[in-house]
Amino acid sequence: MVIERAPLEDELGDVLEKAMRLAGCDGPALAARAGLDVARIRDAMDYRSDFTCAEASRLAAALGLNEVGLAALAGGRYPLPEITGLPFCLYPLRMPYGVGVVNAYLVADCPQSHGILFDTGADFSQLCRVWPKNIKKLDAVFITHAETEHIGGLTEVLAAFGPAPVYLPAGANRAGAINLSEGERAEFGGIEVRALHTPGHAAAHNCYSVMMHRVAGATPLLVSGDLLFAGSVGGCYFSAPLLREALRRLFADLPAATVVAPGHGPLTTIRHERSYNPFAV
Numbered sequence: 001m002v003i004e005r006a007p008l009e010d011e012l013g014d015v016l017e018k019a020m021r022l023a024g025c026d027g028p029a030l031a032a033r034a035g036l037d038v039a040r041i042r043d044a045m046d047y048r049s050d051f052t053c054a055e056a057s058r059l060a061a062a063l064g065l066n067e068v069g070l071a072a073l074a075g076g077r078y079p080l081p082e083i084t085g086l087p088f089c090l091y092p093l094r095m096p097y098g099v100g101v102v103n104a105y106l107v108a109d110c111p112q113s114h115g116i117l118f119d120t121g122a123d124f125s126q127l128c129r130v131w132p133k134n135i136k137k138l139d140a141v142f143i144t145h146a147e148t149e150h151i152g153g154l155t156e157v158l159a160a161f162g163p164a165p166v167y168l169p170a171g172a173n174r175a176g177a178i179n180l181s182e183g184e185r186a187e188f189g190g191i192e193v194r195a196l197h198t199p200g201h202a203a204a205h206n207c208y209s210v211m212m213h214r215v216a217g218a219t220p221l222l223v224s225g226d227l228l229f230a231g232s233v234g235g236c237y238f239s240a241p242l243l244r245e246a247l248r249r250l251f252a253d254l255p256a257a258t259v260v261a262p263g264h265g266p267l268t269t270i271r272h273e274r275s276y277n278p279f280a281v
């Protein structure tokens, strides 16, 4: 089991920007609603925030956000959980992308030398740098959504570690790939992957629930793509109402112990994000 810590994908300014977009309001409207000077909102968007707890509470109320989580983020102390109990090896493959980091993940029945890849990152050479030397072959590749930084280098990945089937969300197209709709499953060596159709960030977006049924009581894994991050959510570029609905569903339906492996930022759990994520209300 590989555990690592990575910086949060979003700071307070990013979260406010996404929340304003979800709420359909702008800086002046938010300032009026929260009873704050608009310049304070602008500072936060420029990563120069020094909100007090009371101000963070007013912002949370004005945007319908989780107050505890927003205050923690504003104070630079968003908590992260310890990750335990997965029945398989999880390799987070963390690669630089733009000013941030993008994640792909390998899941393998340790100590096997083959596994399942979730997303590919932006670029094959970057992926190679973080690829675990013991994994020689892929059983399958699952793509959360077909954006550059999540599917880049797929052709080279298949040439190097394939042949392997490629699974895409319904609505995404690639010759030879298999589209997975809501609830559809595939199993490789006792590891089952189930698709959750979760549009919002993109029209064609899947999260993947990963289970190993032969281990009773094992912690499930959710590969959440650009829907749910530790302390934030993906940008709602396709549909804000659908993104909100997909989030509600994750928080309502998934076991609390589920480990969440997001497309950007550190690992977290459903229990933890239910308590602290600014968008979990």
Ligand SMILES: [Fe+2]
Binding pocket: 147, 149, 150, 226, 263, 264
């Ligand atoms: Fe992304």
